[in-house]
Amino acid sequence: MPRKEPFSSAWGLGELSSAEHRLCEAFRWGSRVDLRTGNPEKDDPQQGGKWSNARRVRAEVIAALLLSEPEAAPGRVPAVRLTGARVTGALSLAYAEVRFLLSLRECWFEQPICLDEATTRTVDLTGSVIPRLDANDTQLEGHLVLRRCRANSVALTDARIAGQLNFSGATLTNPGGTALNADGLIVGGDMFCDAGFHAEGETCLLDAHITNTLSFNGARLTNPGGTALTADRLIVERSMFCQEGFHAEGEIRLLGARISGDLTLTGARLTNPGGSALNADRLTVGGSMFCQEGFHAEGEIRLLGARITSQLSFIGARLTNPGGSALNADRLTVEGSMFCQEGFHAEGEIRLLDARITGPLSFIGARLTNPGGTALNADRLTVEGSMFCQEGFHAEGEIRLLGARITSQLNFIGARLTNPGRRALSAGRLIVGENMFCRGGFQAVGQIDLLGAKITGQLSFDGARLINPDRTALDCEGVEAGSLRLSAGFTAKGKVDLSGARVGTLHDDPKCWPEDLDLNELVYDDLEPDEPARKRLKWLGQRRKRYRAQPYEQLAAYYRRQGHDEEARRVLLAKYRHYRASRPWYARIFGYLLDGIVGYGYRPGRAALWMLALLAAGSIFFAHHRPEPLKADEHPHYHPVLYTADVLLPIIDLGQEGAFKHQGLAQWVVSAMIVLGWLFATAVVAGVTRVLTRN
Template identity: 60%
Template sequence: MSDGASFAVEWGLGELSQAERRLCEAFARGDEADLRTGDPEKDDPQQGGEWSDERRVRATVIAALLLSDEQAAPGRVAAVRLRGARVTGELALAHAEVNFPLSLEGCWFEEPVCLDEAATRTVSLTRSVLPGLNANDTRIEGHLWLNACRMQRAALTDARISGRLSLNRARLTNSSGAALNADGLVAEGGVFCRKGFHAEGEIRLLDARIGGQLNFDGARLTNPGKTALNADRMVIEGGMFCEEGFQAEGEIRLLGARVSGQLVFNGARLTNPNGVVLSADGLVVEGNMFCQEEFQAEGGIRLPSARISGQLGFNGARLTNPGGTALSCVDVEARSLWLRTGFTADGEVDLAGARVGTLYDDPGCWSADLDLNELVYDDLEPDLPSRERLEWLRRGGKEYRAQPYEQLAAYYRRQGHDEEARRVLLAKQRRYRASRPWYARIFGYLLDGMVGYGYRPGRAAAWVLALLAAGSVFFTYHRPEPIKADEHPHYQPVLYAADVLLPIVNLGQESAFKHQGLAQWVASAMVLLGWLFATAVVAGVTRVLTRN
């Protein structure tokens, strides 16, 4: 722009300051008007309110340049590029159509910047200090750079950014409300809030659509007792990363969110005592979800009905929620679930209704309070003997539930460990018996002692031999009378006892002799017990012969 004075007259700007004339002269060439002194301490934007008038630029001058139809210098691209300025007045570009890039780096703003419903090119406010940014329903064809900014709040509701939204090292302070309100945001190039990003107040990304990744690596979100990050129904086409020392004080909400890549909280620290640190009901992750590598959570983690296409990993995680639920994976679906390598949980681990391909765990990592009801898995690693796995089930709640035992027995049968499966099913019957009233337990004790509820057929064979011996002695001293005095086989007490005790078998003794009184009652009891024990033995032999 060759004549700043005529431009000022045309736009009614009055007399331009020297700094404003430098900006006007640099505009057509796309050059930067650098007003810094060269002294880092004096050029710190946080001290911008004390900068001299030599660094003052009115917001109306910046707006006039952006809205002008001035032509760029030959071979150049016109742009507003200003560094180290004290911007006075409100930079109001609401509803405007801006065709020039805007870069106001390291500046201090007297009033918030307003881009509501504007259409603009790339905007950069890197390292600037400003009361706030309003860019609701704004269309940005390019990037929005807010790196290392200091502001109270940023409003980007329903904004559309074709490039990146970058808030690396930025600090937003609005503890009484939303520090960043980006509900309905569309950022096709991703959102980056990393490398020291700090927000005091709520970060809102409800219904946001992020084309790349959402990156909070090294960030800190602070909103104690409230919601630190609200991203319900958010859709991320890339991954979401909260690593490298990420910290959050308050609740992180991802209800109904969808992540096409990985969701990673490795090494993160989430704090919301006596509350929930992560709420992700209905979350869908098409990759893996990792909360590992010394991940810490002080408060509950809720993942009910989440769908994880890959791994759900908590290896080495430390979860703390005394008296409450430390980890809720109710109805979760995942290819694999990892709870090992130092995993600890002070509070309930609820796996009720979860569906996992492989469950990786370790006896040293089992929580004292587990809910395993309706948990379904295809494989368990490591492949522990049933005695150890039964201890795992015993931690799975005080109330009797049959499904955990049936599921574990089915697992052992698939592995070809039929004896281990029978041991689990026997433990199931004993657990059920313990849940019954005392008078209902009597028959259970009887079945257990005699045949191990049918899962210990060898015990039935031992009872048969014992009864045979006892019957032989009894019938030696209680000789029966022959039915036909002149026609009967020679009486043998052992054969007679065997004929009475063993069903189907006919040795010709029982049919030839009869008893009276006590001996008749003894013979009848032996017949009943013989059928019971024989059935148990046959069932055991059949199970062995038909086992895959």
Template identity: 35%
Template sequence: MAAARSGTQLDLAGEGSANPTEADEWDPGRTIPAAAVRAALLTKGLDPDPRGLRIRGANIIGALDLEHATLPCTLTVTDSRFNEPVLMKGLACRQLVLTGSHTPGLNLDGATITGDVFLTGGFTATGAVRANGANIAGQLNLRGATLTNPDGNALNLDGATIAGGMFLDEKFTATGGVRALGANIAGQLSLRGATLTNPHGYALNLDGATITSDLFLDEKFTATGGVRAPGANIGGVLNLRGATLTNPDGDALNLDGATITGGMFLDEGFTATGQVTMKFATLNVLVGSDKPPGQLVVTGWRLGDIHGGLNDPKTMTSWLDAVPAKEFALQPWHEAAAVYDRQGRPTDAKRLRVAAARRVTARSKLPTKLLRTLYGWFAGYGYYPLLAGVWLIAAAIMAGTLTFFFGATQALTGGAPLDPGLYGAAVVIPPAAGIIPSSWTITSPLWLAWTLIALKAFGWLQTAILIAGLTGLLKKN
């Protein structure tokens, strides 16, 4: 109580050990009953110093129970050991600092902290750290903390509101899930260099969370277990450069329905073992590497712009080819092609759409596959209607060649000499049919007559395709 009133630190370590792992060897005089801390903080008329109660190097025994308490000052307990979980459900406090301390667990569910929460500098928890529904007006800082709860969630922030950003970086380590479903984080969420391990579940779960600034999962961020943020709203960038995500039996990264207003960076060393799914995600900017990060599921995605390796249509094709066969859809291809159109690259856009049409053909049943293959040959799936003109010329040359070698003697006696080249063009190209004199009639050999009839039908078909393409009536795909 005297320390709280004066604002001086109650330093029980002095020049001795301040490592909580050695608490069992500390002098018994460094032991404080948790009930004494509670009694001091809740004493009426305490009139504490603005710096609050500050304790260092203490061995606090028993459960520190401050559930639903309203503290008149900040609480700072550093380099100390709690031998039982810290109970602060519904706590109202100006600031909470547990830097360098060790505890079997911490419950801040529904707490209201009008300043910051610091669980930094070697803070260790061997049970769950919870702050479901908590309202933290400052930052939540766990830089360098180690949380261990392998059979459950190491950190649970479902529904929490954190106004000053959240920092789980600088070698932050969690064994067990880290989750913040529906949390509202004003500012950035940083897990740079963090190591998350939850092989039997999701290492990081941000379903429906709102992050008003950036989400950093970069600089050797490692997750064993899935990283998911379906339906999340990220107001800044999502940076996964250099991240390693491992969940071979499921989603390594799940962003289904997420909205990322800034850029999403999946380049410069990003790797994923497992599926990367972004169904119906809205990505203002996507920056990708020269190789796909793994299996992709991107049906329904919306892209504002693309950069990096994805600016190369071949790279984009390789990314979209990384989709499992059962998840194939045309929409992702056409969405990427639309980006190329907006970039002023219609040729690249067309190539991407044709590549998509070819993959639809490859997956079609036999009768449809045959028709689509012919449509691809003759009209480039509607994207290259001038191919029909090429086929017309080829058919005319064939008709003229056959006429030259096998039909030149078939002109009727007294008629004009047969011109095989002109005759071939007139047979195949409908507008030229009227230039054939009546004496230019091929009746034998019979196979040649029928071949020329077939070429004429083919010519009509190609002419129709050509006219439809040039007038915009030709259906794509």
């Protein structure tokens, strides 16, 4: 038979049940009352509504104990410790000041628990089933333990928890609503939402402040089409973990959040197709951020303006957002390394516009897939180290590095870039502090655009295969490089444009010269190998339709620097012949004549030979056609050779031509020789003048 106690009378509680009596007795001693049967099936709190009255404890009894002024047992601290009870009625401690520990483990609650604006010690609800827990503006001078707890929702808005907040293994079920509302929450210790924690509905941590670690390891947050975790401006003074099977259906929001330690999403799966899987614009991470080793995101990863103090790792990650941005990290700052390698695969655009990486940026073995669009958009990217896109790197879509700056190397060795009919690589105004390698099996289907790029060291396309038929395959217009290599099996199906480029040394191979090559305004100091002019002239003439003087003059200047003056003259002669070929037919006549006589001044010896030939022919002719003296009694002795020389050589007077006269055919021959003499003499003078001027 239940007994009526003075305690119950004072509080108007009526008769106490046996379980309530035991609880009151144990309270003074701080002892635990365990009402379980020992049968796991019968003790399951989810079946607590069916428990017998022997396990029934009224919520008002618990509240009365916590608000009482008991006389503690000697050497003991009063506390409510109850396990396996069916708690009926509403447990309301709103605005109350509770000085004792409250531990209600594996209990079943008929109505919500309210701790709004209360001041309490530790509250332990491990394994219990609760319709709802409201603890808004609560001050907990201890821990809040909700391990394995089941509730429709928990509200901790602006709550202050001095110790630990533990949701390990808990299940919060409020589909379409808010499962956990902890906006403005302050936790003085760690916050655990791990070990199987499951929230159906939104989890809110807006402006929350976690002094130690925040763990979602192994958690599952479910709010399809909505926000699974809202943690804008969250502050975690140590590390935040979302790994070991962490899965979120819905958006994860960390806008403006600050994590002092590491942010780890290793092996996590984020699912929000067509939306943002992770929205962490302006995120600050004081350590490293790991999204690796099985990390998979369906939806956009946003890190706009984020700042990572150490490394950012997407090693082995898979980002899926076809037709959109797989990773949007414009203005990202990583004060260390960034790794997107070893199985990294992105379906959708990777954006790193205006991003800054102080260490290396690695896409080794990565695959970027955005056919017909931009696979990597990294205009104005700054990498204060090397950038690696090699060893199996494959991009379907455009790679953009316009205005990017790579302090050390840019490596595309063995890479494959595919964007048919469009630009495979757009890197105009790119700056590379050391070398840029596109060799060793490098292949590009689409245009490689390096317009105005500056490569301090070597720009190598040795062994590369460029495919962009009937269009430009390689555009190096205005490029500046320490050296340019187009050899060792280099092939280009499409135009190669080197116009306006400036390189220290040009390494090429006659076997690798493309059919369509533009060398206009190309400037180089050295050529390797040192081929003879006859081979280099074929190089200059590759599909050249329009006449350009500079390529010939540049090649001639190179041969002069090497001391090969004859080769230089051969090149300049070819220049004039090319110019002549570009003129109308009637304008070519004098060119042919000048070429035949003195080789445009680069073969002045030819005119002398012509003069000697005419001198010999004239001497023979005039030996058989003696002229009549003008004055029979006053003339020099006639000499055919001197007479011919006097006719041929302008200005010079040997006294022969003026003393004799011819009639008929001989007179016509004399006239022709005078004209030819002037022509050849003029050509010789012009040729000698050009040689002297050049020297």
